[in-house]
Amino acid sequence: MNYILEGLVQAFRLLARGDPETFSALEATVRSSSLAMLASLVLGLPLGFVLGHGRFRGRRLLRTLVDTCLALPTVLIGLVVYSFLSRRGPLGDWGMLFTLPGLAIGQAILALPVVMALTATAVEGLDRRLGLTLLTLGASRRQLALTTLWEARQGLLAAAVNAYGRVVTEVGIAMMVGGNIKWHTRTVTTAIALETGKGEFAQGIALGIILLGLALLVNLGLIRLRRGATP
Amino acid sequence: MSEPLYQVRGLVHHYGPLPALDIPRLEIPRGAVIGLAGPNGSGKSTLLRILAFLEAPSQGRVLFEGAPRGPESPDARQGITLLLQEPYLLKRGVVANLAYGLKLRGRGRARQEQLDQALEWVGLAPREFGRRRWYELSGGEAKRVALAARLVLKPRVLLLDEPTAGVDAPSAELIRRAALRAREQWGATLVVASHDLTWLGRTVDQIWGLEYGHLAAAPPAPPTPALAITPQALYLRQPTDLGPGRVSVPCRVAGLSWEPEDGRGRVDLLAEGRAYCLRLPLEEVRGLGLQPGQQAWLVLDERPAA
Numbered sequence: 389m390n391y392i393l394e395g396l397v398q399a400f401r402l403l404a405r406g407d408p409e410t411f412s413a414l415e416a417t418v419r420s421s422s423l424a425m426l427a428s429l430v431l432g433l434p435l436g437f438v439l440g441h442g443r444f445r446g447r448r449l450l451r452t453l454v455d456t457c458l459a460l461p462t463v464l465i466g467l468v469v470y471s472f473l474s475r476r477g478p479l480g481d482w483g484m485l486f487t488l489p490g491l492a493i494g495q496a497i498l499a500l501p502v503v504m505a506l507t508a509t510a511v512e513g514l515d516r517r518l519g520l521t522l523l524t525l526g527a528s529r530r531q532l533a534l535t536t537l538w539e540a541r542q543g544l545l546a547a548a549v550n551a552y553g554r555v556v557t558e559v560g561i562a563m564m565v566g567g568n569i570k571w572h573t574r575t576v577t578t579a580i581a582l583e584t585g586k587g588e589f590a591q592g593i594a595l596g597i598i599l600l601g602l603a604l605l606v607n608l609g610l611i612r613l614r615r616g617a618t619p
Numbered sequence: 620m621s622e623p624l625y626q627v628r629g630l631v632h633h634y635g636p637l638p639a640l641d642i643p644r645l646e647i648p649r650g651a652v653i654g655l656a657g658p659n660g661s662g663k664s665t666l667l668r669i670l671a672f673l674e675a676p677s678q679g680r681v682l683f684e685g686a687p688r689g690p691e692s693p694d695a696r697q698g699i700t701l702l703l704q705e706p707y708l709l710k711r712g713v714v715a716n717l718a719y720g721l722k723l724r725g726r727g728r729a730r731q732e733q734l735d736q737a738l739e740w741v742g743l744a745p746r747e748f749g750r751r752r753w754y755e756l757s758g759g760e761a762k763r764v765a766l767a768a769r770l771v772l773k774p775r776v777l778l779l780d781e782p783t784a785g786v787d788a789p790s791a792e793l794i795r796r797a798a799l800r801a802r803e804q805w806g807a808t809l810v811v812a813s814h815d816l817t818w819l820g821r822t823v824d825q826i827w828g829l830e831y832g833h834l835a836a837a838p839p840a841p842p843t844p845a846l847a848i849t850p851q852a853l854y855l856r857q858p859t860d861l862g863p864g865r866v867s868v869p870c871r872v873a874g875l876s877w878e879p880e881d882g883r884g885r886v887d888l889l890a891e892g893r894a895y896c897l898r899l900p901l902e903e904v905r906g907l908g909l910q911p912g913q914q915a916w917l918v919l920d921e922r923p924a925a
Contacts, residue, residue: 520707521707526720526772527723
């Protein structure tokens with residue numbers, strides 16, 4: 389069990405000496421997850437708002453489907469995205485298989501239901517008087533949506549943090565769509581899988597700790613946003 | 620201008636199978652201050668929401684300045700504002716709450732004096748309250764902040780739903796003065812729903828009663844000059860022992876109002892097409908517990924000529 393402690397030491401050593409392989413994997417992780425988060429937030433926040441605020445036929449059914457997609461297995465997403473992006477697939481011409489943007493597509497699909505479901509929940513949980521109040525102050529539809537999302541910012545932050553957590557730690561899509569290509573699409577998680585396969589447990593744990601450190605940095609960055617949103 | 624600000628025609632509004640509101644005809648003149656009284660569920664809030672164009676009536680038309688409007692007319696809604704019974708403050712500071720409506724109207728950054736002035740109108744010291752967060756206010760303070768957030772917009776129509784519910788007497792007085800300022804300073808039209816008839820009587824020009832969605836006492840006032848009666852002539856239950864030569868006549872409470880010149884309350888009654896009025900100190904009017912539209916009885920010496 390020594391490798392756990394060793395892994396901790398190794399993590400600091402890798403970071404301290406600026407190990408190029410580690411930093412390459414870290415960079416791939418940050419890039420693909422940032423792209424995926426950007427896409428899922430741009431799509432997921434408005435869709436989640438409509439899902440939580442709108443009153444239309446089939447809303448409940450849609451809500452159930454989105455909630456079900458929270459359980460989408462990453463390997464299934466990986467498989468589907470792979471089949472679409474592979475040379476013989478319908479999007480084969482894009483040449484995105486085994487690239488970071490291709491990987492980000494898969495991760496965005498993973499994150500989208502999380503952002504949508506949690507945004508919808510946050511919007512549903514708002515005071516019913518909010519919408520009426522905004523209308524009485526003269527808000528247009530667009531202003532109503534924007535202010536409603538801002539009032540729910542605490543919940544939206546939770547949605548983003550959750551989605552980010554899934555994206556940054558998943559390995560199925562990164563392995564299948566990214567391809568774990570060294571210096572290119574090898575992310576921290578696929579690197580851990582590789583090290584485990586090689587029996588280099590300490591190295592794998594070191595990478596795991598580095599990944600957690602990344603998550604810590606992201607959450608520290610969000611503290612400022614969190615402040616002022618709660619009593 | 621002679622054209623009324625609001626013209627309501629054939630208004631029927633349903634929530635379930637029964638109409639929550641049924642008002643064949645209603646007109647609200649510009650600059651009027653109208654009170655709405657009536658029991659819970661009588662349709663006061665619904666009427667206010669319809670007048671604010673937040674809800675479209677199931678049937679009928681509501682004309683504002685001669686034109687029909689709907690929930691999709693932000694231009695009308697920007698001139699009309701409604702203070703909800705339990706106002707909601709945005710999760711921001713007091714100043715940001717006041718500035719929000721101005722920002723919606725694209726009036727850029729609200730001038731500090733404007734916001735301070737609105738706070739002073741509702742009796743909140745800008746220095747002390749301007750910096751507070753939305754959760755650092757008592758119920759009465761939150762209500763006044765919400766009112767200030769509407770006054771700062773200088774609305775042409777100010778609709779108030781139970782502005783004094785759960786508010787102490789000094790706050791109620793501040794709310795009354797702040798609301799009336801809207802008419803004095805920029806000629807706003809006010810419609811105020813309240814259960815506090817004493818307060819309402821001191822605030823508004825006319826009180827209209829609502830019962831089961833019907834306007835029990837819509838203007839114009841009774842056609843004939845009202846006959847003054849004494850409190851002894853008014854019975855809330857049907858009298859049995861009348862004495863010789865006297866008759867009892869069923870009547871309806873047509874309106875409650877306040878006469879500014881002598882500070883007394885006035886109860887208008889309609890019985891068999893004749894108008895009666897009873898003048899009493901305000902507290903006594905309140906003590907009677909009358910609601911507009913309510914049934915009562917008059918005991919008279921002789922049956923009035925038709």
